[in-house]
Amino acid sequence: MIGTRERRHSRRQMIKAGTGAAAMGLGGGLVRATPAAAHRAQADFDWRRYEGESINVLLALSPRSDLLVEYQPEFEELTGITVTSDVVPEQQQRQKQIIEFTSGNPSFDVTAVSWHVQKGLFGRGGFLLDLREFLDDPAMTAPDYDLADFSPAAMAFATQADGRMDTLPYNIDYWILYWNQEIFDQKGVAFPETLEETVAAAEALHDPANGVYGFVARGLKNANVPVWTSFMQGWEAVPIDDQGQLQTTTEAAVAAATVYQELLASYAPPGVSGFNWNECQTTFGQGTAAMWFDGIGFATPLEDPAQSRVVGKVGYGLQPAGPEARHSGTFGDGLGVSAGSDKHGPAYFYSQWATNKQNQARVLASGAGAPARTSAYTDPEALANLTVPQGWVDALIASGEIGLPSLPQIVPVTEFRDIFGIALTNMITGADPEQELARATEEFRPILDQSLAS
Amino acid sequence: MGVASTALPRGQTVPLALRWRRLGRRLGFLCGLAVLLSPALFVFLWMLSLSLKPDVENTAFPPVFIPTSPTLDNFREVFATSPFALYGRNSFVVATAATLLSLLVGVPAGYGIAKAKAHGLAFVVLVSRMTPGLSYLIPWFMLFRALGLHNTLWALIITHLVIGLPITIWVMMGFFEDLHPELEEAALVDGGGIWAAFRDVALPLARPGMVVAAILAFIFSWNNFVFAVVLAGPDTRTLPVAVFNVLTFEQLAWGKLAAAALVVTLPVLLLTVLVQRQIVAGMTTGGMKG
Numbered sequence: 001m002i003g004t005r006e007r008r009h010s011r012r013q014m015i016k017a018g019t020g021a022a023a024m025g026l027g028g029g030l031v032r033a034t035p036a037a038a039h040r041a042q043a044d045f046d047w048r049r050y051e052g053e054s055i056n057v058l059l060a061l062s063p064r065s066d067l068l069v070e071y072q073p074e075f076e077e078l079t080g081i082t083v084t085s086d087v088v089p090e091q092q093q094r095q096k097q098i099i100e101f102t103s104g105n106p107s108f109d110v111t112a113v114s115w116h117v118q119k120g121l122f123g124r125g126g127f128l129l130d131l132r133e134f135l136d137d138p139a140m141t142a143p144d145y146d147l148a149d150f151s152p153a154a155m156a157f158a159t160q161a162d163g164r165m166d167t168l169p170y171n172i173d174y175w176i177l178y179w180n181q182e183i184f185d186q187k188g189v190a191f192p193e194t195l196e197e198t199v200a201a202a203e204a205l206h207d208p209a210n211g212v213y214g215f216v217a218r219g220l221k222n223a224n225v226p227v228w229t230s231f232m233q234g235w236e237a238v239p240i241d242d243q244g245q246l247q248t249t250t251e252a253a254v255a256a257a258t259v260y261q262e263l264l265a266s267y268a269p270p271g272v273s274g275f276n277w278n279e280c281q282t283t284f285g286q287g288t289a290a291m292w293f294d295g296i297g298f299a300t301p302l303e304d305p306a307q308s309r310v311v312g313k314v315g316y317g318l319q320p321a322g323p324e325a326r327h328s329g330t331f332g333d334g335l336g337v338s339a340g341s342d343k344h345g346p347a348y349f350y351s352q353w354a355t356n357k358q359n360q361a362r363v364l365a366s367g368a369g370a371p372a373r374t375s376a377y378t379d380p381e382a383l384a385n386l387t388v389p390q391g392w393v394d395a396l397i398a399s400g401e402i403g404l405p406s407l408p409q410i411v412p413v414t415e416f417r418d419i420f421g422i423a424l425t426n427m428i429t430g431a432d433p434e435q436e437l438a439r440a441t442e443e444f445r446p447i448l449d450q451s452l453a454s
Numbered sequence: 455m456g457v458a459s460t461a462l463p464r465g466q467t468v469p470l471a472l473r474w475r476r477l478g479r480r481l482g483f484l485c486g487l488a489v490l491l492s493p494a495l496f497v498f499l500w501m502l503s504l505s506l507k508p509d510v511e512n513t514a515f516p517p518v519f520i521p522t523s524p525t526l527d528n529f530r531e532v533f534a535t536s537p538f539a540l541y542g543r544n545s546f547v548v549a550t551a552a553t554l555l556s557l558l559v560g561v562p563a564g565y566g567i568a569k570a571k572a573h574g575l576a577f578v579v580l581v582s583r584m585t586p587g588l589s590y591l592i593p594w595f596m597l598f599r600a601l602g603l604h605n606t607l608w609a610l611i612i613t614h615l616v617i618g619l620p621i622t623i624w625v626m627m628g629f630f631e632d633l634h635p636e637l638e639e640a641a642l643v644d645g646g647g648i649w650a651a652f653r654d655v656a657l658p659l660a661r662p663g664m665v666v667a668a669i670l671a672f673i674f675s676w677n678n679f680v681f682a683v684v685l686a687g688p689d690t691r692t693l694p695v696a697v698f699n700v701l702t703f704e705q706l707a708w709g710k711l712a713a714a715a716l717v718v719t720l721p722v723l724l725l726t727v728l729v730q731r732q733i734v735a736g737m738t739t740g741g742m743k744g
Binding site: 056061084085086087088089092095096099100102103105107211282285286288305306307308309 | 508509510513514515588591592595596599604605679680683684687688695698699701
């Protein structure tokens, strides 16, 4: 349908605008001023408007959800709303959401949404409530909520193609290069700033006879796709462009895949084609890999002596630059209110509380993730209570300035990851990048066309 | 076993060559046994080893099998972070109720199908077992929401019947088909109806079958994960969910995972060991040998 296509365009333009603004810096902030803002500041906000009601919240298991559950009594005391939190592992949470949303009568009023996987699908299904009306209503949004405080990348993520804002930003996941400073120092190698230098450093540090591998990253199909799409950003390239055209056989796509192949086929531990983040974490945490490229959320386990042998030795570096640009592959989660719920008000209150400044600062202080609010990074209390190294926070802030969504925001994102993931895994065992990408592109094209047409 | 049947009468000396051959056979038998059991045993022992080590040792390479600093922290943490007692009680109630209901319906059904030779019907019953459980979830969810059974143990018990019932019917069918028709005919000749033949003759003879069916139905129900995730709420979840709750993105916890898995496996393991005697006893004392 033409209408759908037009919507997709406008959404892409939005994202582009959002991420462009992101490149200008976190501090810049995309201000979403409302005329009511001035009034709001004076208004006496009534948190107890829904006193006595009860809501159900469905979250995916993560250190961030643990924080929300831990501080939940605070919300209950503030509002008089009773909350039942259901925290289930991510894969099962996604199944549960789909099953319940399609039934039209979900059992949860608030749920966590993984933008990089579910945004397109939930947007098309109209599963979540458009929160703009509540956000503009001084009786519904506390004066100190400060929507402009969210980073532009987060706002772009939280906004759908047609301008609906159906989630409140909670966490942004940037990809960074973890490096083992001890191994680098022993060989006198400097931290690589570009992909080219990364390959050279991996070669210099690779010493399997002494139990050190130059580089590790996900090789397992599906899981491995963000490694490649993030590398592609160095060529200022995206896998699917604004017109919905696949750009996966371009020079940039092949060059990024070639870097992936060089690093994983030559300098990674044996069996890397079966590695997801956990095998990579194990390898790096045991001190047997010099570098690891993955999401920013692994500082807590890497700095925990019960789980890691590299405590105090980890450097947190930015995603290496390509020949044309330096970005950081970005993913994220938000909280949304079920459209099918009959408790929109209390559910919105919870989402609002969960994403307020204090809770976002707690995310940072505990190293549970990367808050979507810029204020968290300058919060003196959060910085004083850090349980992770300052270097991690520095990497987080610097990544925020160059963050760019790494996966295309399409409905069939799982199929995209599966098909191109197999191509990448094949490359590790020696297949030609150009041929593999051409084959995968042909396989995926009809799936994408079908999803854009429907 | 051939090894046992070659025993000679007391007092006779065994020729040396025969004795060696017998020893060889016994060794071969033990080696074969070890090879056959090793996949199951090794995994179990490895799980035990994981649960007693801190994670930094669990992810070490080369792997450490015997813990250098054994610890019970993993178990402690599992019990501290998950409502194990509640989930355990839920699991027990659901598995027991589902098993009993499966037997109640499945045993007469199996008898009926076996006696009527209704193989088409038997196949239809099996279809529900062959269909992936996930495909039932949406209709079930809608149904239970409408009936107000969502988030209750009843929802789980009913859904677990889909797994337990076909197994029970099929196991019982096999047992009843093997039963000598003369035994039931005797009951009929004595003036009892088909119901009496079932109740007084077939049922007692099929007790080992019922035990097998009950164990299988119980284990399947006990281990079922996905129904509990979708159809149960925070207070009605079962134990397998507690095992998965140990795994989170960004956190590795092999030790805790193994500890949780052990705690969840233990009741079923004990049950099987206990009931196994029943099966063996049933097989040797029953009328099954004709």
